Amino acid sequence: MLLCNLVSIAKRVGAPRIVPTRGIPYPTGDPDLGPDQEHAWRRELLERALHALSTPVTEPTVFEGEREG
Amino acid sequence: MRIAHYVNQFFAGVGGEEEAGTRPELRRETVGPGKRLQALLGEEHEIVATIFCGDDHAAGHPEFAADLVARAQDEGVELVIAGPAFTSGRYGLACARVVTAAAEAGLPALAAMHGDNPGVGEIEGIPVVASGETARTMRDSLDRFAEAVKKVAGGEELTPEDGRVNPVPRRNRVADHSAAQRAVALLLARLGGDEEATEIPLPRFDQVEPAAPVDDPEQIVVALLTEGGFVPVGNPDRLESSRASKWVRYSLEGHDSAAAEEFESVHGGFSTQWANEDPNRILPLDVARELESEGAIGGLHNEYFTTTGNGTTVADARRFGVEWGADLHQASVQAAILTAT
Amino acid sequence: MAPPEAGRSPLSETHNLVVEFDPAPDAEWEEVEAALRRGLLHLAVHLADAALEVEPDAIEELTDPAAQSPDGLPRVAVVTNIQTQGRFKDVFVYGRSLSGGLATLLSPNELDDGAVVSGQYGHPALRNPTLLHQTHPVVAAVRECQDLHLAALVLCPEPVDQNAKELVSAHAARLCAAVGVDAAILTKEGGGNADADVTLKMDRLEEQGIAAVGVLPEMAGRDGTGPSLVVPPTKGVAMVSTGNYDERLTLPACERALGGDQVALLDRPATEELELPVAVVLCALSPLGWGRLTCHEEV
Numbered sequence: 001m002l003l004c005n006l007v008s009i010a011k012r013v014g015a016p017r018i019v020p021t022r023g024i025p026y027p028t029g030d031p032d033l034g035p036d037q038e039h040a041w042r043r044e045l046l047e048r049a050l051h052a053l054s055t056p057v058t059e060p061t062v063f064e065g066e067r068e069g
Numbered sequence: 070m071r072i073a074h075y076v077n078q079f080f081a082g083v084g085g086e087e088e089a090g091t092r093p094e095l096r097r098e099t100v101g102p103g104k105r106l107q108a109l110l111g112e113e114h115e116i117v118a119t120i121f122c123g124d125d126h127a128a129g130h131p132e133f134a135a136d137l138v139a140r141a142q143d144e145g146v147e148l149v150i151a152g153p154a155f156t157s158g159r160y161g162l163a164c165a166r167v168v169t170a171a172a173e174a175g176l177p178a179l180a181a182m183h184g185d186n187p188g189v190g191e192i193e194g195i196p197v198v199a200s201g202e203t204a205r206t207m208r209d210s211l212d213r214f215a216e217a218v219k220k221v222a223g224g225e226e227l228t229p230e231d232g233r234v235n236p237v238p239r240r241n242r243v244a245d246h247s248a249a250q251r252a253v254a255l256l257l258a259r260l261g262g263d264e265e266a267t268e269i270p271l272p273r274f275d276q277v278e279p280a281a282p283v284d285d286p287e288q289i290v291v292a293l294l295t296e297g298g299f300v301p302v303g304n305p306d307r308l309e310s311s312r313a314s315k316w317v318r319y320s321l322e323g324h325d326s327a328a329a330e331e332f333e334s335v336h337g338g339f340s341t342q343w344a345n346e347d348p349n350r351i352l353p354l355d356v357a358r359e360l361e362s363e364g365a366i367g368g369l370h371n372e373y374f375t376t377t378g379n380g381t382t383v384a385d386a387r388r389f390g391v392e393w394g395a396d397l398h399q400a401s402v403q404a405a406i407l408t409a410t
Numbered sequence: 411m412a413p414p415e416a417g418r419s420p421l422s423e424t425h426n427l428v429v430e431f432d433p434a435p436d437a438e439w440e441e442v443e444a445a446l447r448r449g450l451l452h453l454a455v456h457l458a459d460a461a462l463e464v465e466p467d468a469i470e471e472l473t474d475p476a477a478q479s480p481d482g483l484p485r486v487a488v489v490t491n492i493q494t495q496g497r498f499k500d501v502f503v504y505g506r507s508l509s510g511g512l513a514t515l516l517s518p519n520e521l522d523d524g525a526v527v528s529g530q531y532g533h534p535a536l537r538n539p540t541l542l543h544q545t546h547p548v549v550a551a552v553r554e555c556q557d558l559h560l561a562a563l564v565l566c567p568e569p570v571d572q573n574a575k576e577l578v579s580a581h582a583a584r585l586c587a588a589v590g591v592d593a594a595i596l597t598k599e600g601g602g603n604a605d606a607d608v609t610l611k612m613d614r615l616e617e618q619g620i621a622a623v624g625v626l627p628e629m630a631g632r633d634g635t636g637p638s639l640v641v642p643p644t645k646g647v648a649m650v651s652t653g654n655y656d657e658r659l660t661l662p663a664c665e666r667a668l669g670g671d672q673v674a675l676l677d678r679p680a681t682e683e684l685e686l687p688v689a690v691v692l693c694a695l696s697p698l699g700w701g702r703l704t705c706h707e708e709v
Contacts, residue, residue: 003353004409005571006603009641016279024570024603025339025496027297027408029350042349042356046406050286050365053404057279194633226708237707238634241653241688243418248652249547249699252595252625253555259621259648260484260593268704269628269649272637311533311601312656312689337532338601339570340496380533380601380629380689382656383636 001052003027003045011060017052018062019045070222072110073118073141074103075151075167077160081121089159091123093133095140102153102211109215114222118144120167127163134163134170142174148222152181153200153210154188161188168195179221181214184234193384196227197235236273289403292370293321294393296378297344297351297410298336309377310337316376316389321369326355336410338379351408370402378409418659419535419694420701428668429453440497447529450540472519472553475561484592485561488518488548489582489615490698491607493530493599494567501538501599502527508567513582515589518549518563526565530599535655535688535695536627538599542693547700548595548625562589568600568607575606583614593621598697601655602629602640609639612646623648627695628705630654632687638705652696653703655689 001017004010004027010018021027028042044065052063078084078091080101099107100119107116120137127133138149149171151164165188168178172195181200182188189197198217200210213232220227227233244251251268258266283289300308306317324331327348334344334351349355352373361369374396376389397405429450433442479485492501494509501507503526508514516525526543552560566582569575586594594615598604608624615622626649628638634654643649660683667680678684688694694701 001405002407002409006409006606006641007572008606009603010409012641013274014277016277020572021408022571023343024410025341026343026350027295027410028353028356029343029347031343031346031350038347039355042353043359046353046356046360047365049406050291050360053283053291053406054286056282059279193631194635228707236635239628239630239638239654239705240634240708241418241657241703241705244702244704247420247547247551247699247702248625248650248696248704249551251704252548252623252650252699253551253558255648255650256486256593256595256621256623257555257557259623265647267647267649268651268706269626269638271642271647272630272639274637312687338603340499342497380655382629382631384631384633 001049003049007062011062015060016057017055018060019048019052020062020064021045070114070147071145072114072116072148072150072218072222073120073138073144073146074099074106074116075120075137075149075164076101076103077127077154077157077163078121078123081119083121083123089123089125091121092126093120093122093137095120095137095144097144102207105211106215106218109211110218114148114218118146122163124157124159124163127166128159131166134166135173137167138170138174138176142176147176148218149176149178150180150214150218151178153207153214154180154182154186155200155204155206155210156183156186156202158187161186162191164188165191168192177221177224179217179227181210181217189235192235194238196221196233198227199232199234283404286366286404287364288367290368290370290401291357291366292397292402292405293352293354293357293373294405294407295352295373295375295409296381297375297408298334298377298379299332299344299348299351299373299375300335302331302333304333304335308335308375310335311377311379313377313379313381314385316374316392318372318374320372321354322371324354325358327352336377336379338377339410351410353406353408357406370397370400418688418701418703419691420696421693427457430669443498443529443531447527451527472522474517474519475559479559479561483557483559485590486552486558487562487564487586487589487591487594488546488552488560489513489564489566489586489594489596489611490546490548491566491568491596491598491604491611492526493532493604495570495600498529498531499600500529501543502529503565508565509569511567513564513566513578513585515585516563516565518546518553518560521546521549521563533601534690534692536600536697537693538696538698539693542696542698542700547696547698548597551699552595558593561591562586566607566611568598568604572606575610579607579610579614582611583618583620586615586620587618591620594623596622596624597699598626600697605639606641609641609643609646612643616645621648622646623650625650625652625697625699627652627697628654629656630705632656632658634705650699651705652699652701653688653694654705655687655695657688658685659688659691660685
């Protein structure tokens with residue numbers, strides 16, 4: 001599965017499982033957050049990644065978080 | 070033009086599946102489909118050598134192709150053609166390797182196979198002309214092949230009208246006017262009602278077959294991968310910062326987090342200031358270790374793979390992907406998390 | 411540059427001054443960059459001073475774009491995306507980065523006055539040096555065209571995240587609509603993801619009924635058969651190609667190389683014959699449309 005920010009590209013090239021992130025230079029981070037918050041955000045991304053890996057898909061599918069969803 | 074024609078062991082008349090281990094060979098005559106092809110080509114072009122190899126041998130020994138091409142060059146061959154391979158996968162792959170080796174040796178080359186033959190995807194920049202699905206279409210397939218051979222021998226580029234199944238290469242040329250002036254001309258055409266005019270036709274992209282989901286993440290080994298140019302500090306293998314030609318692997322043993330004094334990003338496509346403050350922003354090792362110790366995943370693969378996805382060609386990226394897939398499969402890794410910048 | 415590949419970069423047709431520099435051993439690269447950028451501007455002033463008293467070769471009078479077009483000519487905006495992706499990847503508008511901001515409207519004449527200064531060092535072939543912002547080739551080409559009226563210049567950041575790219579693109583299109591343009595030409599700076607900053611705007615502009623033309627380099631692979639664009643437009647169609655980034659060219663050996671002795675990563679003397687992708691030739695694929703390179707299927 002793919003953790004990336006440029007979701008439109010990922011969909012276009014056919015990546016099956018996509019979790020959107022917050023910026024090109026920091027796929028599993030967010031420098032605007034404090035250290036604890038950033039760590040929690042990274043944890044949320046990986047948990048969502050595991051959820052994506054456990055989910056059947058037939059086409060490029062974006063796994064949004066509840067907050068963003 | 071002096072031509073070498075590649076066929077597999079079956080069309081060389083050596084035998085079927087039982088002879089698939091046949092070693093590469095060159096004969097100074099037309100063999101099998103080459104006979105009719107020669108008749109169609111007329112007197113201007115001569116198939117001076119038939120080169121062949123068993124499909125299994127060709128699949129397992131990629132060097133057979135360069136070997137055959139070198140031997141053909143000793144015969145003064147100026148053009149290498151291969152097929153038609155129809156939908157036969159191993160034969161198509163062998164044809165792909167032969168024409169690729171020919172191109173690398175500086176010879177023009179051409180292959181014939183069905184558009185669905187996996188060999189088509191292995192050929193870059195060398196024309197592939199369509200054949201039917203099976204040898205029953207041999208007659209039509211050879212007619213088209215012969216016309217294509219004549220065109221390639223004449224130094225012309227094959228087009229979809231000739232039955233070309235792979236994309237026509239786009240090449241750089243110096244235009245009469247600057248891109249800025251051409252943009253103005255294109256805008257005038259657009260305002261004049263031309264809705265189609267463009268210098269860049271819309272590209273086609275690959276389709277990817279999604280992998281089946283994992284049953285239970287707690288039972289599986291997960292690998293971390295990244296195209297973020299993510300390397301140990303000092304970049305020991307000199308991974309490129311753009312247009313990467315390779316990927317590299319590094320051990321994660323003994324690392325509980327991606328520490329700034331141990332890892333860095335050398336990606337040239339964005340500012341690495343944030344990645345290098347906290348490399349876990351590119352490779353989420355700290356959280357992956359947490360998940361591992363909590364048992365949320367069965368284990369973390371003990372190495373990660375990385376390349377730099379910055380101006381990397383699709384062809385190279387595809388190769389990295391195939392190699393990563395094969396490598397992880399071999400290591401019984403069942404899932405991978407790839408971070409992309 | 412020497413022939414035969416000379417035509418590949420427009421810099422082969424200009425007189426170029428190459429500045430070589432040695433950073434102090436303990437200097438941070440950020441400081442080196444800032445010093446270099448200021449130093450080059452001082453040098454430019456110095457050179458301009460020397461030319462001040464000389465009879466000009468040509469005089470061009472630039473008028474401010476009026477609200478109404480003369481004779482009802484189509485009103486054209488030039489939309490120029492400016493790289494805003496952090497240290498060494500930033501361009502300055504009146505000394506400030508547009509990072510985090512929105513599209514901004516300028517009179518094109520402000521470019522001639524030096525409003526935009528580059529601090530961007532990625533992708534040599536895709537770089538827009540300060541000189542080219544000041545002599546913006548697309549702005550110049552629209553000015554020269556008798557059938558179009560240059561109505562506006564819109565500068566936009568190239569954000570590092572998808573949502574911001576979409577926001578900036580939608581906003582830029584509305585800005586163009588608000589100033590009543592009929593058509594727009596779009597340019598970018600930098601590699602892959604910056605395609606989206608052009609093509610998203612093409613789509614948003616076309617939705618506003620504004621004809622859009624994108625100026626884009628291609629990344630079609632070494633053999634020219636890969637997908638040309640990372641993010642193709644879905645509504646816009648009209649694009650000008652500034653050439654394929656991945657195609658290789660051979661630079662012949664030369665007697666003297668300026669700017670350094672070695673070619674980085676190749677580990678080869680700069681004076682040797684070198685096979686390189688067009689990507690490393692400065693300005694060869696100028697995203698501001700300076701060069702004459704294009705790319706097409708050979709049929």
